Amino acid sequence: MPYLIRRLLQMAFVLWAVATIVFLMFRLMPGDPSAAFIDPTFTVEQQQAVRAQFGLDRPLPQQYLIYLGNLLHGEFGLSFRQRQPVLGMVLEVLPNTLLLTLTALLIAYAFGTLLGALMAWKRGGRFEAISVPLVLTTRAAPEFWVGMVMLAIFAFGLGWLPSGGANVAGAQYASEWDRILSLDYLRHLALPALTLAIYLQGLPALLMRSSMLEVMREEFVTMARMKGLPERTIMLRHAARNALLPLVTAFALGFGQSVGGNVVVENVFSWPGLGRLLAEAIANSDYPLAQCAFLLIALVLVLMNFLADLLYGLLDPRVAHGRG
Known part of the structure; x- marks a missing residue:
């Protein structure tokens, strides 16, 4: 307490x-x-x-x-341009940003975790020699460039997915849930989520690889090998499971950081989210709207940092005891 x-x-x-x-x-x-x-x-x-x-x-x-x-008192003022409460404007687009962030993180951490475990398992081999530079390249590539490539291929080239927005213009839905769960919304979500996931997957991949390499030197892994367990069983049931701890807290921190860091992706794909709203507010000198957006982003960051700290303590009792 x-x-x-x-x-x-x-x-x-x-x-x-x-x-x-x-x-x-x-x-x-x-x-x-x-x-x-x-x-x-x-x-x-x-x-x-x-x-x-x-x-x-x-x-x-x-x-x-x-x-x-x-x-x-929960009063954030009126928008200079639209003359309406800014809190309502921010909360209106917040679900789009949260869904974009959560979808991208789930894809990035699912793929990145698996890739990192494989890189640790195949350490010193050709797979690791190819994967590490590729992961570093995707991590360093500018998000707007990745987004433009995705648009050129899947939207303008193949025509499989829409190029921007969250729904077809003029579409009407009975409720917000119907809009979010519609196929049209998911099709619009695909490209920005995939673009963000390509950028984000580098952290879990490299973090999982590093954590796995440390765990593989532990005594319980050596004991499992001495018992004659298959290498795949050792990697998945013993090493990988214990190496996931840093990724759990990294996911929580990454969620908070991504909510405020989606400005580029949201602008490239005209995604009606918090980042795009913030960029427009700053460009139009709409200070009350920008202030509210900044404060909401800060609140999400602080809450996710707090959640990550609690999760780490619950998953690793040694940390919790050290706090006392």
């Missing part, structure tokens, strides 16, 4: 720090934030009235206190 309380206090401090940095970042940037929604034909009185509507006519310390007070 003391550990949980300490971690919760740390999370609260991190969120406060992020909220403060986001507040100062947008207000100390060059330019007038009100220029995005004030027409040049407005009179001086009209311009002052609009600034007062958004609280931009008050001193910066007072704006900051109002800002913190609104956050504590």
Whole structure:
């Protein structure tokens, strides 16, 4: 319990720090934030009235206190451009980002884990000599380049999959679940998820390979070989199972990082997610919308870090005892 309380206090401090940095970042940037929604034909009185509507006519310390007070009450302000609550706009696109991230991570970690185990099993052979450079290449390749290649092949070349968006224009569904579970949505999800998975699979592959090589030097693996167990059984039931611990926590951390790191993929495929919304908000100087998106990303990151820490302690009791 003391550990949980300490971690919760740390999370609260991190969120406060992020909220403060986001507040100062947008207000100390060059330019007038009100220029995005004030027409040049407005009179001086009209311009002052609009600034007062958004609280931009008050001193910066007072704006900051109002800002913190609104956050504590769940108020994130109105969009400068669309004049509607930004929280609703962010929550509307959040499911698309979460589904894209989760799908890509499941593909990446399923393939990467298997590939990493095989590289460790075939260490020193031709398979490892080919696989390691290939994994490093996909990890280093820019996401926008991979996305453009995928579009050129599967969308424009073969015509198998749509090139962008989340649904066919004008499509209507009875509910949000019907839309997400529709074949049309899954077809639109395929290319961005596969592109993101190609980039993400390098981490689990290399992490699994490294973890497997360490586990294979343990005494219980040597004992299994002395008992005459088949090599495949030793690798799958003994070595691989014990090597999965770092990947469980890496998955949780990767989920939090990917939620905020999908900006490139979402823009390449015009995927209506949080990353694309954030990029548009920054381009349009829509500071309330950008602030809300940043804070939500920070919240997901903090929660997933907390979950990864708890999972590691549950899976490895030695860590949990060390915290006491």
